[in-house]
Amino acid sequence: MADRVRDERGMIPGADTIGAPQVTEPKAYSAPTASNAILENARKVCVEVLGPHAQEADRAARPRVENFEALASYGLLGIAIPKEFGGLDAPAVVQRQYTEILASYCGVTTFVQAQHHGASRMIAGSKSALLRNTLVPNLAAGRSLCAISFAHLRRPGPPILRAMFADGGVRLSGTAPWVTGWGLMNQVVLGATLPDGSFIYVWSPANRNDYPELFEQGGPTRDDWGYLTASDPLPLCTMNASATVAIHLDNWFIPQGHVLSQSDRATMHRNDRNGVLNATAMPIGCASAGLRILEHAAASKKLSSITRAAKSFADEVSEARNQVERWSNPESAAVPDFFERAVGIRAWCIELALRTAHAAITAVSGSANSLDHPAQRLIRESMFYTVQAQTIEVMDATLARLERDV
Numbered sequence: 001m002a003d004r005v006r007d008e009r010g011m012i013p014g015a016d017t018i019g020a021p022q023v024t025e026p027k028a029y030s031a032p033t034a035s036n037a038i039l040e041n042a043r044k045v046c047v048e049v050l051g052p053h054a055q056e057a058d059r060a061a062r063p064r065v066e067n068f069e070a071l072a073s074y075g076l077l078g079i080a081i082p083k084e085f086g087g088l089d090a091p092a093v094v095q096r097q098y099t100e101i102l103a104s105y106c107g108v109t110t111f112v113q114a115q116h117h118g119a120s121r122m123i124a125g126s127k128s129a130l131l132r133n134t135l136v137p138n139l140a141a142g143r144s145l146c147a148i149s150f151a152h153l154r155r156p157g158p159p160i161l162r163a164m165f166a167d168g169g170v171r172l173s174g175t176a177p178w179v180t181g182w183g184l185m186n187q188v189v190l191g192a193t194l195p196d197g198s199f200i201y202v203w204s205p206a207n208r209n210d211y212p213e214l215f216e217q218g219g220p221t222r223d224d225w226g227y228l229t230a231s232d233p234l235p236l237c238t239m240n241a242s243a244t245v246a247i248h249l250d251n252w253f254i255p256q257g258h259v260l261s262q263s264d265r266a267t268m269h270r271n272d273r274n275g276v277l278n279a280t281a282m283p284i285g286c287a288s289a290g291l292r293i294l295e296h297a298a299a300s301k302k303l304s305s306i307t308r309a310a311k312s313f314a315d316e317v318s319e320a321r322n323q324v325e326r327w328s329n330p331e332s333a334a335v336p337d338f339f340e341r342a343v344g345i346r347a348w349c350i351e352l353a354l355r356t357a358h359a360a361i362t363a364v365s366g367s368a369n370s371l372d373h374p375a376q377r378l379i380r381e382s383m384f385y386t387v388q389a390q391t392i393e394v395m396d397a398t399l400a401r402l403e404r405d406v
C-alpha cells in the first residue's frame, strides 16, 4: 500500500508542472505529552460508554444523551474551547487524535459532538463579551450544546439562506438544510448570504426565552422577531440518530450583538483548501474500527486470508494516519503542491474507511448483516464521511480515487 501512495503522488500535478522548486516533505508533528490525559480520558469514555452502546446509539431515534454526559464529565466537550472559559484548548493534533479515537467507537456521537466544537469556537471568538461570557463556559462544560450550519454556503447558484441588515441587527430568510443535533442542542450558529454575495455568521437560540440576558437590548422594531421552524429529523440511511433537521427561517431577527463574523466566498474556499485534512480523523477512526473487526475475525477464524488482510489494512491505516499528520503540520501549507497532495490524502482516507468496512464484512460473513454487528454500521458511516464537508475539489479527488485505473 505504501507503493500505492507513492504512485498516487507521482500522478498529482506537482511543483515541476508549475515551475516551482522541488521541496522536501514536512516532518510529522507529535502531540505534547501534557495532552495525553485528554486522550486517555477519551479512550476510557469510549471503552466504558460509547463502544458498548454503539449499535444502540446508531439505531436510536436521537443522539444518546448518556454519551454526551460521559464526554462532558471529563471536560471533553470543551476540547476546542480556550482555557479562560473552562475549555481544554487542546492543540489541533490532539483534537484529531481525540476525534479518531471517538470515531473508532461510535460514529454518530463523534459527528454530533464535532458540530458543537466548531460552533463553540466561533462563539468564543465573538466580539461581544456578553455573548462569550454568557454562552461559552456552559458550552465548555457541556451544560449546553450548540449546532452549526454553514455547508450550504458552498452551493453554487442563488443562496438558500439569505441575510439582510435591518435596524439593530440582521434578518434571515430561507433554509439551513443541514442542522445536526437539533433538540440535544438548543442553539445554532448559522451562515447566510448577504445581498452583495458575502457571508455573515450569527448565533441564534431556538427559543430566546432560554437566554433572557442576551435579549435585554436590541429587539426588532414593532417586536417583529420573524419565525424559526425546524423540520422533523430527516430520515437517513446513516447518522439517522444525529437529529439532523432543516431549519426554515422567515424574516428571523438576529440582534447586532449576536453577529459573530463576516466573511466571503474566497475566504471560505481558502479555508476549505487549507483545512482539507480536517475531516480525515473520522474516516481514519472508522477504518481503525473496521481493522479491529478484521483482527478479531483473524483470531477467531484462524484463516490465513483474514490474517493477511488484517496485516495489510493495519499497515495502510497507519500509513494514512502518518500522512495526515505530516501534511497537517503547519509548515506543510508552504509546500507549493500542498493542496494537491492533501486532497489526495483526504480521498484516500474516505476510500480507506469504505474499503476497510467492506473487508470487515467479507471476513465476518453473513452475520455482518445483523443490525447488532458493527461492520454494517461502519460501511454506512463511511458513506457519510464521503460527503461530509464535501467541496467540488474533494468530490473530484474522491471520484478520481474511485475510478477504475486505466
Ligand SMILES: Cc1cc2nc3c(=O)[nH]c(=O)nc-3n(C[C@H](O)[C@H](O)[C@H](O)COP(=O)(O)OP(=O)(O)OC[C@H]3O[C@@H](n4cnc5c(N)ncnc54)[C@H](O)[C@@H]3O)c2cc1C
Residues within 6 Å of the ligand: 115, 147, 148, 149, 150, 151, 152, 154, 155, 156, 178, 179, 180, 181, 236, 238, 239, 242, 244, 384, 387, 388, 389, 390, 391, 392, 395
Ligand atoms: C447527515 C448529514 C448531516 C449534516 N449536518 C450538517 C451540519 O450540521 N452542518 C452543516 O453545515 N452541514 C451539515 N451537513 C452537510 C455536509 O457537511 C456536506 O456539506 C453535504 O453533505 C454536502 O452535500 P450537499 O448535497 O449539501 O452538496 P453541495 O454542498 O450542494 O455540493 C457539494 C460541493 O460540490 C459543489 N457543487 C455541487 N454542484 C456543483 C455544480 N454544479 N457546480 C459547481 N460546484 C458544485 C458545491 O459547491 C459544494 O462545494 C450534513 C450532511 C449530512 C448528510
